[in-house]
Amino acid sequence: MTWLSIIVAGILTYFTRMTMIALVDRDMLKDKIKAVLEYVPSAVFPAIIFPAIFINDYGAFIEMNDPKIFGAIVAIIVGYFSKNIIATILSGLISYWFLIFIVFS
Amino acid sequence: MLSKKQLFTKGMLDISPHMLSVIPFGIICGAIGVELGFNPYLVYAMSIIIFGGASQIVFLQVISGGASSLVAVASVGIINSRHLLYGAVLSEYLEKLSFIKKLLISYFVVDQGFAESNKFFKKNKLEQHLHYHLIGTGCTMWVCWQIATLSGIILGSFVPEELGLKFTIPLTFIAIVVQDLKKIDHLIVMITCGLSSLLFFDAPFKSYIIISPVIALFVASLILRLKK
Numbered sequence: 001m002t003w004l005s006i007i008v009a010g011i012l013t014y015f016t017r018m019t020m021i022a023l024v025d026r027d028m029l030k031d032k033i034k035a036v037l038e039y040v041p042s043a044v045f046p047a048i049i050f051p052a053i054f055i056n057d058y059g060a061f062i063e064m065n066d067p068k069i070f071g072a073i074v075a076i077i078v079g080y081f082s083k084n085i086i087a088t089i090l091s092g093l094i095s096y097w098f099l100i101f102i103v104f105s
Numbered sequence: 106m107l108s109k110k111q112l113f114t115k116g117m118l119d120i121s122p123h124m125l126s127v128i129p130f131g132i133i134c135g136a137i138g139v140e141l142g143f144n145p146y147l148v149y150a151m152s153i154i155i156f157g158g159a160s161q162i163v164f165l166q167v168i169s170g171g172a173s174s175l176v177a178v179a180s181v182g183i184i185n186s187r188h189l190l191y192g193a194v195l196s197e198y199l200e201k202l203s204f205i206k207k208l209l210i211s212y213f214v215v216d217q218g219f220a221e222s223n224k225f226f227k228k229n230k231l232e233q234h235l236h237y238h239l240i241g242t243g244c245t246m247w248v249c250w251q252i253a254t255l256s257g258i259i260l261g262s263f264v265p266e267e268l269g270l271k272f273t274i275p276l277t278f279i280a281i282v283v284q285d286l287k288k289i290d291h292l293i294v295m296i297t298c299g300l301s302s303l304l305f306f307d308a309p310f311k312s313y314i315i316i317s318p319v320i321a322l323f324v325a326s327l328i329l330r331l332k333k
Contacts, residue, residue: 002147005174009164009181010154016185018211020192026200029193036326040190041220042291043321045278046299047187047314048159048216051306052275059307068272075276079283085122088280089273096272 067104071096107229109237116241119221122280124249126273127158127217129264131253133271134162136261141169145258152254156212156247160184161254163311176310183310190318191219198226198235210236213243220281290328297321 029037053068054061062068075092082088107115131152138148143165151161160181167177191214199207222239229235256263264270285291301317308316 001174002143002168003150005168005178006147006151006154006164009160009178010151010156012178012182013155013157013160013185013188014212016182016188017192017214018208020189021196021199021211021214022204022207024193024196026196032326032329034197035329036322037190037194039291039294039322039325040194040318041223042282042285042294043298043325044187044190044318045216045220045282046295046321047302047317049275049278049282050299050302051313052271054303055306061303068275071272072275072279075279076283076286079280080286083284085277085280086125088283089122089125089276092276092279093270093273096269100269 067096067099070099107232107234109234112232112234112237113241113244115225116218116222116238116243117245119225119238120217120242120245123217123221123277124245126270126277127246127249128253129270130158130274131250132257132260132264134158135254135257135259136263137162137257138165139258139261141165143169148258149255152251155181155185156250157181157185157215158250180310183312184314186315187216187318188214190322191216191223194223195219195226195239198230199239202236206236210239210243213240213247215243215246217277217281218242218246290325290332293328294321294325297324 049072053072056062071092074095075088078091079085079088135148135152138151138161139145148165151164155161155164163180163184164177167180168174192211195214199210202210218239222242225238226235282291282295285295298317298321301320302313305313305316307313
């Protein structure tokens with residue numbers, strides 16, 4: 001039963017990937033919609049970022065002094081100026097580690 | 106004009122920094138599946154059949170939590186519905202491909218691959234074989250995801266949980282959007298999406314992941330209207 005539902009979930013996922021690329025003719029989209037689509041990355045990724053920072057594993061809001069907030073702020077500043085993905089990730093992670101292993105330990 | 110091979114390599118290089126978060130997340134994903142008591146083959150098969158990090162974990166958690174498989178399938182569908190938006194954006198650059206090629210390339214559309222290839226496409230609209238960049242990002246992601254989930258399944262959670270490597274997930278996406286923070290319209294859209302995702306976090310089937318982008322895109326359309 002679980003196998004069957006994985007296959008159904010896989011087909012469903014594949015359709016979410018394929019539908020707009022293969023089945024929808026781009027000319028059907030009006031210019032207005034195309035202009036709005038420019039915002040897709042900015043409109044989607046914060047829905048992954050915010051809960052991952054502000055909500056803990058048990059579905060509750062974190063405290064405002066949580067190390068993750070500090071790590072995220074460092075990553076934003078370093079990322080903004082360095083324009084480098086590795087520097088962004090590592091600076092955020094290392095400042096997070098600094099807090100949880102050294103400051104708060 | 107870049108060759109197909111050059112574009113493919115560029116795609117691989119553009120996405121590879123994100124593996125800093127993808128690989129630990131894949132290991133965690135594989136290890137969780139086994140820890141929850143699922144058949145290892147089943148856990149691994151998901152990496153091929155579904156090939157979508159967060160949705161794979163949610164699927165297993167929902168099933169092991171005792172919910173029906175219908176709920177699990179619906180959650181996966183809703184979490185992954187954001188790909189519809191990626192597809193709508195990418196279709197502009199892929200429209201010249203044959204139907205079969207479109208069907209094949211679709212399998213490789215993932216968050217980070219979409220983000221990096223879309224950035225490249227915007228700057229290089231005139232390239233002839235643009236889709237090789239997307240194949241490059243997608244294949245890199247696929248190979249790393251398979252290796253990472255497989256090692257998580259076989260070796261268990263050999264990455265200590267105390268390291269908090271799950272935190273690399275928001276960091277990788279911060280790296281993707283951070284340069285757009287200086288554009289006030291994008292900043293408003295991002296904040297709208299982020300706050301909506303917190304507000305609707307408890308909505309059923311993890312639907313905040315698609316509700317908040319829809320709200321944010323609606324705000325984007327209002328911004329565009331005001332700009333005129």
